[in-house]
Structure formats: structure tokens, C-alpha cells
Amino acid sequence: MENSEVEMLNDLLDKDVEIREKIKEQVNEFDKKARTMTGILNRVHSTPLEALTNLLESVQPVFLSCRETISQLASIVPENQFWRWKDMWTNSLRTAVFSVAMVEYLTKRDLISLQGVSETLGFKAEWSSRVALPAEDYLHGVITMVNDLSRLAVNSVTLGNFEEPIKISIFVKDLFAGFSMLNLKNDVLRRRFDSLKYDIKKVEEVVYDVSLRKLATVSKESKVDAEMNI
């Protein structure tokens, strides 16, 4: 190889290495924040309903701090290279999506939209070729939430909240119906979707237990809904 050729290739590679290192720094931060979120949200399983609001509010500052990371990433990633680098922060991002979706569900009993997550974490439309929230990562985050909700169905009963499993049951069944509408390929997302049925089964068993023992004093409306869905 000619010397000039070697230099040119090294230049190209050095630039990539530089970008990678800068991203790595941000990803480390993002990772820490993601761990903080899951740390807080793990306490959902041992927090009685009355104390839940406070707990959920304590995650908000962490969400806000993600905006800083996202905007840093947007300044590092070159135009049109989002997909080149995104694998580096995919895991942290999915954890963040899970956390945002979980908080939304526990406060509003609803699924947060992709747009909603995107806004909470501070993605901006003008960065779309540098950083964005792809549907795939959003869907992964939602599946993680279902996994966690099936745990919550069990743990809420332990805490004496017998209605929670019924609410969760209705919600996750609708989510399952939503996922069923997508033509998923044989990839990780598809496998995780396939595993959702075990989560649903787990929740259903809890619902069965509490209903049979008449532990849940279900409101008329959600009872009707539950029956319609089961």
C-alpha cells in the first residue's frame, strides 16, 4: 500500500474512533441514568398504592436529565449516520422507554405513545438523522413493561392491592392485541412478543386466584370490561 493511501485510511478510521469514544462517554452516562430509573421503578413492587405517587415523581428528574444526554448525542453523531451508531445506546434507550411507559401507566393507566416517550426524553424532530426514537426500540420498551407488569400483578396482591391484577390484565391483553397487528420478522422483537403469552398467563392466574376467593372488590365497569376481554 502507498504511504498516502495508508494515511488516508488511518484518517478515516481515526475519525470514526473519535466519534465512537465521544458517544461511549455519553452512553456511559445514559447507562447510569437507566440504572437509576430501573432502581427506582423496582421499588414499585414493594410500594403501597398511597406512596406510589411520590415514588413515581422521583423518577421525573432522571427523565429530564436524559434530555441532556440525547442532545449531546445529537451534537456528536454526524448527519445521516443515526443508524450507524445507534446500537451503542440501544440498551439504555430501551430501558428509558420502559421506565417512561411504566410511569405513564401507573399514573394514567394508559399506554404512552411513541411521540409521548420521544418528548419526555427530549428527542427533537430536527435531529432525526442523528438521534431519534425508532419504533423498534419503543416496542421493546413496551414489552419490557409488560414483563414487569406481570410481576407487579403478583406483588400487588402481596401488598394487599387485589384490584391491580385485574387492571393489569385488561391492559396487557390489549397490548398483546396491538402487537398481534404487526407483521414481525423472526428477530428478537418477535421472540419477545411470542413470550408475552407467558406474562399474560401469569397475570391471568393471579386474576383467577383473587376473583375465585372474592378478594377483589371490582368496580362494576372494570368487571364488565374484564369479562369482555377474557
Place this chain on the structure above:
Amino acid sequence: MAASPFQHDRSVLLAHFESFRAEVDDYNDRRERLIKASRDITNLSKKVIFLLHRIALEDDETSYVRAAKRGFSKLREVQDIYAGLTHELAGDRYWRYQRQVSPGLQEYIEALSFAHYLQHGTLIPFHEVQRSLSYPDGTPYFPLTVADYMLGLSDLTGELMRFAISGLSSHKGGRTKATQVCAFVRACKADFENYTAFVPDLRKKQVITSQSLEKIEDAAYTVVVRSSEYDLPPEILDDIVAQSISRFSDRTQKRSRGFEEDFSDDFT
């Protein structure tokens, strides 16, 4: 179903998922199309490599350049496929589907660099590969990565090993050529070594390059030993070399057990 204040609205939720369907389908369809195109490109490139070997082995002085010319013109078919894919790979899409594009691209670079070697006796420069995948005004169809370039070149060494060894017995200038190829592949191997830190898959391929190099070295050794000890006419030398090659390939077959991709990979 009416939504209670404590509950999500089922139809809104389902509509939200519905909105992903087109996106998911679009991704999967494009992915399939690119995998198919990449396979076509791989096949065409392999055919070009066969063609290059075939013509280069013809026993006359211009066969290398003739092979290269035919190769370059055949490779235009591949370049046309890439030209037709520009929409599928525009902007950030190239990076999204890079894993689907890379295999064909590396095979193409292997064929292109082989043709280039036959014509110039040198390694094809990076910018020349990129230029072959660009609009007439020089705008690239998509950005070539150093990794694909390196991995494509790394496969070239295997072709050169075949070229050098089969040239020994069938081409008049084969013995000189084998020594040249030997030096060239040795230099390649040293050059590539600098990039193993940046291109993860290159390390594995360096092992194959070492094996190829060793085979050429053994063949070059045979040439030197026979021609120095005996002052024999070339036809008889050819005979002796041919014998040694057949012994050599027996030996490598034994050695390469468990290394199935060795000779067979590119010929399947």
C-alpha cells in the same frame, strides 16, 4: 367500549399499533429486497472471479490484461445493480441496512481488486473502489467503509493463491508470476495487520491469508530449488513442479481438516 377515567381506550391503543404496521412492513420489505440484491451481486461477482481465473490461465502474454478487461466490463453489471439501489440506500438507510449490503459488497470488492491486480499488479486504492460505486460526477451511491474495503481485499489473497499455484503449471510466465504474487500477498498481509484493531472480522481473515501465503511460499520455494539445482529446460521443470504441487495439495488437504472453507468456500 367506553373508556373509564382509570383505563386506557382500547381503540386508541390499537390505532397506535396500527400506525407502526406500515413502518414495520416497509423495513422488512426493504430488508428482503436488499438481501436479494446482495445475493445477486455475490453471484455475479463470483462468476467474474471464475472468469478472471479462466482467462488469466490462457497461455499467452496478454492473458492477464485481457482477463482484467473482460472482468471490468462484466463488473459493470454489478455496478448497475448498485446504481439501481441508490433509492433503497439513500441517506441514513445505507447504515440501517449495512449488514444486508456488506456481504455482496465485499464479494464485489474481491472481484474488482482481482481484476485490478491482473491489470496493474497492485492493490486497488480505496478511492477507486468508491469511484466505481459513484455517479459520473463523483457523488458516491453510498459511503464505502474501510471495513468492507479491507474485508474484500482480504479475500483477494485467497484468489491470488489459486491464481499463482494454478499458473505454475499452465502458464509460461507462471513461475515468475508466482514469485511476484508471493511478495505481493506477503506485503498485503503486513499492511492488513495494521487494521485488525479497527476491523474486528479482519483478524479471522488474516488467518486464512496466512495459510494462503504459506501455500504460495511453498510453491515459490519449489520453483527456486528445482531450477537452481538442475539446469533443465522449462518443459521438464514444469513436469517436476506439477508433481510437487500434487504432493503439496495432498498435504494441505490433511492439514486443513476442519477448515472446510479453505478451498471450497468460493467455489460453491
